[in-house]
Amino acid sequence: EPEVTQTPSHQVTQMGQEVILRCVPISNHLYFYWYRQILGQKVEFLVSFYNNEISEKSEIFDDQFSVERPDGSNFTLKIRSTKLEDSAMYFCASSERLAGESSYEQYFGPGTRLTVT
Amino acid sequence: KNEVEQSPQNLTAQEGEFITINCSYSVGISALHWLQQHPGGGIVSLFMLSSGKKKHGRLIATINIQEKHSSLHITASHPRDSAVYICAALRRGNTGKLIFGQGTTLQVKP
Numbered sequence: 001e002p003e004v005t006q007t008p009s010h011q012v013t014q015m016g017q018e019v020i021l022r023c024v025p026i027s028n029h030l031y032f033y034w035y036r037q038i039l040g041q042k043v044e045f046l047v048s049f050y051n052n053e054i055s056e057k058s059e060i061f062d063d064q065f066s067v068e069r070p071d072g073s074n075f076t077l078k079i080r081s082t083k084l085e086d087s088a089m090y091f092c093a094s095s096e097r098l099a100g101e102s103s104y105e106q107y108f109g110p111g112t113r114l115t116v117t
Numbered sequence: 118k119n120e121v122e123q124s125p126q127n128l129t130a131q132e133g134e135f136i137t138i139n140c141s142y143s144v145g146i147s148a149l150h151w152l153q154q155h156p157g158g159g160i161v162s163l164f165m166l167s168s169g170k171k172k173h174g175r176l177i178a179t180i181n182i183q184e185k186h187s188s189l190h191i192t193a194s195h196p197r198d199s200a201v202y203i204c205a206a207l208r209r210g211n212t213g214k215l216i217f218g219q220g221t222t223l224q225v226k227p
Contacts, residue, residue: 056212108160
């Protein structure tokens with residue numbers, strides 16, 4: 001069964017460093033999403049992406065964050081200068097069509113645990 | 118006030134018991150996701166529904182759009198059902214943004 005994959009599974013970085021989190025969505029999916037979950041807290045929406053453009057971003061998704069689909073398969077989240085409070089689990093998700101239309105669900109990757117020291 | 122509220126926050130059951138987890142939301146939605154998160158952190162989609170009821174194995178999800186309420190039921194619960202169950206509202210609009218509840222931690226004891 002097709003699945004969303006994410007790499008790395010765990011990334012440790014120093015404050016101020018740039019990190020790139022990678023996701024490979026399911027191949028025929030057109031809509032892509034990033035979410036994060038700080039330890040012990042609920043999952044939060046970061047950004048949605050369609051047709052090489054950001055569809056919506058949250059207030060968390062400030063200038064330090066960017067997303068890109070550099071080729072036909074990868075979808076990346078870049079944090080330019082990491083802060084301690086960026087430590088969280090980051091989930092990528094994808095959907096074939098806009099989630100909600102005709103039961104097109106979002107499928108989640110296993111997550112990347114980012115630790116900023 | 119959270120836009121998506123779940124109850125209870127924690128639930129302990131004996132194997133075989135019927136379990137209900139509730140979700141209320143205050144925003145306009147086009148659909149609602151029920152998700153399962155295991156201790157390792159991975160999230161699995163269980164259901165997405167926009168009306169009525171869906172059933173998959175021992176899991177049943179219902180939604181009442183007028184009352185802005187959804188329930189997830191587990192029949193004949195088993196220790197392997199132990200996980201965090203999360204409801205996430207798909208906010209009406211064209212961006213696919215999910216608004217998550219805080220999750221219900223379920224432990225099923227043998």
